[in-house]
Amino acid sequence: MIGQLLTGRYLILEQLGAGGFSETYLARDKYLPHHPLCVAKCLKLSPNNPISLTTAQRLFQTEAQVLAELGPHIAQIPTLLAYSHDQEGIYQIQQYIEGKHLGQLLLTGQRLNSATAIALLLEVLPILQQVHAHRIIHRDIKPSNLIQSTTGKIVLIDFGAAYRLQPPPAEAGREGEDADLAIGTPGYMPPEQQAGHLQFSSDLYALAVSTIFLLTGIHPRQLAHNPISGELDWQMHLPHPIHPGLATVLGGMTRHQVGDRYATTQQVLDAMAPFVAARSPDAPVAPPAVTFQQRPRSRPRWFRVVRRSLVVTSLALGLVGGSYLYTHQDASNYLLARMGMGGGRSQRRLTLVQSIPVMAPVQQVAFDGRDRYLILLTADHKLQVLSLPDGQRRTTLPSAGALTTVSVSQDGAWVAGARDRTIDLWHLPSGKYLRQLSGHSAPVTSVAFAPRAEIIASGSQDGTVRLWQRQSGIRQRTLSRPGSAITTLNFGTTSGTTSGTTSDTLMSANRNFELQLWNLQTGQLHRTFAGHTAPILRLQRLDANTVLSVGADRSLVWHLRQEELARSSPFQQVPQVTASIRDRQVTTVNHQGVVRTWNLDTGASDLVLTQGLQTAHLSLSPQGRYLVAYRDRQLTLWQFSTTKAAPSP
Numbered sequence: 001m002i003g004q005l006l007t008g009r010y011l012i013l014e015q016l017g018a019g020g021f022s023e024t025y026l027a028r029d030k031y032l033p034h035h036p037l038c039v040a041k042c043l044k045l046s047p048n049n050p051i052s053l054t055t056a057q058r059l060f061q062t063e064a065q066v067l068a069e070l071g072p073h074i075a076q077i078p079t080l081l082a083y084s085h086d087q088e089g090i091y092q093i094q095q096y097i098e099g100k101h102l103g104q105l106l107l108t109g110q111r112l113n114s115a116t117a118i119a120l121l122l123e124v125l126p127i128l129q130q131v132h133a134h135r136i137i138h139r140d141i142k143p144s145n146l147i148q149s150t151t152g153k154i155v156l157i158d159f160g161a162a163y164r165l166q167p168p169p170a171e172a173g174r175e176g177e178d179a180d181l182a183i184g185t186p187g188y189m190p191p192e193q194q195a196g197h198l199q200f201s202s203d204l205y206a207l208a209v210s211t212i213f214l215l216t217g218i219h220p221r222q223l224a225h226n227p228i229s230g231e232l233d234w235q236m237h238l239p240h241p242i243h244p245g246l247a248t249v250l251g252g253m254t255r256h257q258v259g260d261r262y263a264t265t266q267q268v269l270d271a272m273a274p275f276v277a278a279r280s281p282d283a284p285v286a287p288p289a290v291t292f293q294q295r296p297r298s299r300p301r302w303f304r305v306v307r308r309s310l311v312v313t314s315l316a317l318g319l320v321g322g323s324y325l326y327t328h329q330d331a332s333n334y335l336l337a338r339m340g341m342g343g344g345r346s347q348r349r350l351t352l353v354q355s356i357p358v359m360a361p362v363q364q365v366a367f368d369g370r371d372r373y374l375i376l377l378t379a380d381h382k383l384q385v386l387s388l389p390d391g392q393r394r395t396t397l398p399s400a401g402a403l404t405t406v407s408v409s410q411d412g413a414w415v416a417g418a419r420d421r422t423i424d425l426w427h428l429p430s431g432k433y434l435r436q437l438s439g440h441s442a443p444v445t446s447v448a449f450a451p452r453a454e455i456i457a458s459g460s461q462d463g464t465v466r467l468w469q470r471q472s473g474i475r476q477r478t479l480s481r482p483g484s485a486i487t488t489l490n491f492g493t494t495s496g497t498t499s500g501t502t503s504d505t506l507m508s509a510n511r512n513f514e515l516q517l518w519n520l521q522t523g524q525l526h527r528t529f530a531g532h533t534a535p536i537l538r539l540q541r542l543d544a545n546t547v548l549s550v551g552a553d554r555s556l557v558w559h560l561r562q563e564e565l566a567r568s569s570p571f572q573q574v575p576q577v578t579a580s581i582r583d584r585q586v587t588t589v590n591h592q593g594v595v596r597t598w599n600l601d602t603g604a605s606d607l608v609l610t611q612g613l614q615t616a617h618l619s620l621s622p623q624g625r626y627l628v629a630y631r632d633r634q635l636t637l638w639q640f641s642t643t644k645a646a647p648s649p
Contacts, residue, residue, distance in 0.1 A: 007084050021045045021056035031568045033533045033553045043090040063159045064092050076127045076155045097155045103143035112214045114243040123154040129265040132200045135165040141206035142188045187220030192258050201261045208253030230256045245275035354391035354637040362630045365619035369410030377406050395431040409453035418444035435473045448489035459486025479518050481525050484510035492541040509536035515549045529558050540581045550579040555586050569598045580620040587624045
């Protein structure tokens, strides 16, 4: 499995562990920014496992369903990222929890004391309380399934043995599937679980036994039962005395008879209340003070594995040849681009066209949709209109105050500027101020025109979007999902369409770096996509099923029907500040003035030769013909030209 690319997306780095019917691997997601780590869990039944393949598949699917249900709502449970069932096998992709499991505490000879054991219970019991509220029993709680994450929180993992109790009306009539299976880890399973009669208190027993193991260092299978009471004899193994209240609670959680044991997590918390009452109710629960031995940070194991995998991949590309390149087009194009082997592609160059002095500092640069006009928002509250490519001043639009953002319609006939909670509107050909649109309850952060400019969209800091009729100034609709401020808006027209095209979709981006798609017919939020780690600069509908989002981190292509990420550009080490999209090619510029292009179909990335572009403001025109740079009251206008690159020798 090492070095394998699951579903063309997840690169397997190293094996983390193996259970009765699955193997777990550390992987990297090659589609998302920064290629984050994740966990790939593969269904694989060991030869000596007594359960059938059908049962293993059912348990594996149950785990995926449980994580999909609980992960988004319980922070201390991993989230299911993907589930794949194909000819090669069945896989789960789960959130990777960085940290050390508590079983490693024992390997270093360390033990919990009263304070840290209490803190552990107070951390895990609320997790179990939420899990049990969904009528789910974990069935395999043990130190190795409790991870102390780098945030200090304890995370409960491995729901491979999870069991869902039937709803109360059905309990009397039948048992759920797999109820009679003695699934779990010997020593941590209470008697009723071994007999196939699960209770919520079965998890409480396992948690208590795990805590006792961490206190004493004695494995539960080595603990004897008192010949008189029948209960576990564990206190004799304590290296130091513990709080009597803690001893009582652990004893109540490990009673042999279910009827004598605490039945719910709340009963345990209530029993602990007297000796934890001194805690402030608002204070966070301190995680167990556990110190683990760390690997050297200079070259961790995954680094060596990735490096080794890349070397092997590069050799394989050279040996296997064309068939491999065709099958793995995304990866091969990226590798060829990085190795400088993508000969014969067109290259774009920049040519300086004009150098234009300006009287007042430039705050924003805007273009019309056809690259005919350039509008400068200056610090003296003026909107200066220049023609392209000659840079000649055509007119100056009057403004009644300081504007924060400016937008121009695709046909270049209308200009809108946001000022606090209002939007000002001008007719560009005549230079006349038309009207003010008001009604936002928070400052306006973004403005966009519909394709025919009959509708204006405005987003605000409170996360809402309002639609206005341009001709009458009447507010048509409010798209409401209060929350993170809107940063970018664009109507869902495909790239290269004409101004006569209509659209029933509005796209927005917010400060949480999310892409939102709104249905303008219903006024409802249709979909939300998350994957960026930096502000989104541009949004573009490529076709009926594809949307492109260009961020300061990278560009992402999304499939709407599949609701998934389809393609990702190579990560940019320096944040991008402006972008344009034309003919399925993305052009981006970072704040150092480096211009790159990215082909959406081939994945090929080219570096455009640039110089002298480290300036205060950089802006690309919508059609990608011009780049404007501003610094020290000097505006420079650059034009792109395309030349055919010579094939690499």
